[in-house]
Structures are given as structure tokens and as C-alpha cells.
Amino acid sequence: MSASAAVSTGDRLSFTIFVAVVLHAILIFGVAFTAPRIELPNVMEVTLAQHQSSTADKDADFLAQANQKGSGSLDKAAMITSPHQSRFHDSDINEIQPEESRAAMKASESKRRQVITTTASSRRQYDNRKSSELRQEQTEVREAQLARAWQSDEISSLEARLAAKKQAYAKRPKVRTVATISTRYDRDAAYVDAFRSRVEEIGNKNYPEAAKRRNLYGNVRLLVAVLPSGRVKEIVVLKSSGHRVLDEAARQSVRLAEPFMPFPASIRKDTDILQVIRTWKFSDSDRMSAEN
Numbered sequence: 001m002s003a004s005a006a007v008s009t010g011d012r013l014s015f016t017i018f019v020a021v022v023l024h025a026i027l028i029f030g031v032a033f034t035a036p037r038i039e040l041p042n043v044m045e046v047t048l049a050q051h052q053s054s055t056a057d058k059d060a061d062f063l064a065q066a067n068q069k070g071s072g073s074l075d076k077a078a079m080i081t082s083p084h085q086s087r088f089h090d091s092d093i094n095e096i097q098p099e100e101s102r103a104a105m106k107a108s109e110s111k112r113r114q115v116i117t118t119t120a121s122s123r124r125q126y127d128n129r130k131s132s133e134l135r136q137e138q139t140e141v142r143e144a145q146l147a148r149a150w151q152s153d154e155i156s157s158l159e160a161r162l163a164a165k166k167q168a169y170a171k172r173p174k175v176r177t178v179a180t181i182s183t184r185y186d187r188d189a190a191y192v193d194a195f196r197s198r199v200e201e202i203g204n205k206n207y208p209e210a211a212k213r214r215n216l217y218g219n220v221r222l223l224v225a226v227l228p229s230g231r232v233k234e235i236v237v238l239k240s241s242g243h244r245v246l247d248e249a250a251r252q253s254v255r256l257a258e259p260f261m262p263f264p265a266s267i268r269k270d271t272d273i274l275q276v277i278r279t280w281k282f283s284d285s286d287r288m289s290a291e292n
Contacts, residue, residue, distance in 0.1 A: 173272030203253030203288035220250040230259040
């Protein structure tokens, strides 16, 4: 009795609070509300293959509408991240070039093509120039060959003409001319003197009457070509007297005097035609005579 009386009011209050706290803790932590478990249906993940492989992979990571060989650098399988189908198939991972690099590469490629085009154009120009130079050289060679051939033909033609002239000259009659006493050979002296004497004789016998009546006188220079037989081949008036009567009288005197003596052996051996040049003088005494 005395022990109960010893418990004070404060002790009872403290004990009551303690019991209340314990009860509240049991209610809070001991009671739990659990949501009912929902059974989820089985899910099949299917991916869309972007290209088709001819063989199936036995360790495939995903299901798809076609076989497709996987590639990549990840440690675990992962779904494809692009909805667009690739325009080509490659299992190797290549470095992606940024737009700036592609633009630079395009510019470099364009420059390279330009260099190649320029080089090809320069090469064509060089080839064309060399071809033109070769054609020019070939033309010059042909022209030189033609020139040499023409010169050769011209030389041959000249040689042929010279040979023909030599042959013709060799066949030409050997002509000697006796003009004055100073150029007269001793072997010709007797023959020329006989020629002169014969022409003077015939000329004086046939002196032209017209010259006597008209009192004409003067000198006529004649060239008389005598053949080995003594016949006259040609008479040429080298210088006229100024009177046709006297010129014709001199010519007629020579024609009437032929034939002269045949050439002696000393003249014939190297003479086919002997040209005797003399001046015939018609004097006021009505005489015709020869002058040297």
C-alpha cells in the first residue's frame, strides 16, 4: 500500500505518454498498404531491318522482318538509331566527314581535275605543236629532196645539152677566116691571092655601065665563104658602098668568078669553110681592085 502511495502523479503521466508513443509507432510502422500485383502480358521486341543479308545470324540480338548482319562498336546490342534506310550496305564503321571536310575535298578534287585538265590540255598543245613541227620538218625535207632532185635533173639536163652542143659543135664544119695579110697563114697566101686575082679579072670585064654613066665610085666590103670544092657557099655584104649598083657589081663579080680552085691538102686537113674577107674598090678610073 505504501509502495503504491509512493508513485507520484508525475510518474504516471510519463508512463502514459510513453505507452501512447509506443502504440502510435506500432500503428504507423506496423501497418502497410500493398497494391495488388498486376500480371503484365509477354512483350516481343521487333526491329525493322534496313537491309537484308543472305545468311541468318544464329546469335541474333533482335527479331526483324529479314536477316541482317549487325555491326558497331558498342559492348551491348542496341537498336538502330536511324529511321532511314542506308543507300549501301557495309559492316565496317567508317569515319564520318563533316560538311566542311567534304566541301574541302570537293574543292581539292575540282582543283585536281582542273590540274589534270590543264595538264591534258597542255599535253595536247605540246603534242599538236610537236606534230606541227614534225609536219613542217617533213615538208622542208620533201622540199629539199625535190630541190635536190630538180637540181639533179637540171644538172643532168645541162650536161645533156652541153654534150649535145659539143657533139653538134664537133659535127659543125671547121671554119677559118682570112681577113688581112697580118692574120694570113702562109699556106693560105697562094690560095687567097689566086682568089683575089680571079675576082678582079671578072669584075673589070663586067664593070657596071651604070656606074660609068653616073660616075659612081666607092668601096664594098664582102665576106665570101668558099667550100673545099672551090664553090661559093655564101656572100655577105659587111659594109656597103652607099650605092646599090656598086654593091651588086661586087657580088656579081664573085658569082661569075666561081668555081675557084679546090682547097689544097694543107688547107683541107683542118678547114671545111674558108671565109675570105676583102674590100673591093670601085675607082673613078672605072677599075675594080681588092684592098686588104
